[in-house]
Amino acid sequence: MESPKRRMAFKKLKGRCIAELLPLGCTLHLLASPQTEANHKVSQAASNCLRTKVAFRTKAVVYYTEILRNSYVQLQQTACLALKCLKAMESVEQEVELWWSSDEDLRSAVRETVLSYAFNTIVPDKLIINLEALDLNPALCNWVLDFLTCRPRW
Structure with a gap:
């Protein structure tokens, strides 16, 4: 929690019914921003x-998904990780499209997100074809194919 402003915003959200929050952009931004926190407990919460x-x-x-088109890398990264949480x-x-970004943190978030989808939702052979297409x-x-095909599915 970097700033008192963010802390105050979280306090305002605490205890509110989800229907009251009406997923406004500011609410969604507030929920995504801690995804890149160094404190694991904050990002996990x-x-x-x-x-x-x-x-x-x-x-x-x-x-x-709209934020992914934004030119601000930090916003793209937090949006990507939020989409991972939503299994979107x-x-x-x-x-x-962001896979080739010049920012390593963004590329890492994209890899983490895209690969997270693979574990139980994508047929391994189709995933490998797409990964090979990305050179x-x-x-x-x-290794990815072996990992996905030699593990229990749940």
Whole structure:
């Protein structure tokens, strides 16, 4: 929690009914911003909050997907991680466009998000075809394929 302003905003949200929050941009931004916090407990709490607020998932996915088009890298990174929490497979095309960003933190967030979708929702063979199309190292692609096909599915 970097600033007193953010702390105050979180206090205002605490105890409110989700229907009262009407997923406004400022609410969604506030829930996404802690995703990049160094303090793991803060980022985990924000992730849990995003996951449990099913009532506004559709608006949240649209909002965060739009942010991916923003030129501010920090916003793109937090939006990407928020979409990961929401398991928003529908935004994967916009996320992959950021794969070649010059910012390592953003690329890392995109990789983490896109690969998180793969574990139980994407057929491993199709994922490997897409990863190879991105000119990833063949050894890495084979490792991912082995990992996904040699593990229990739940």
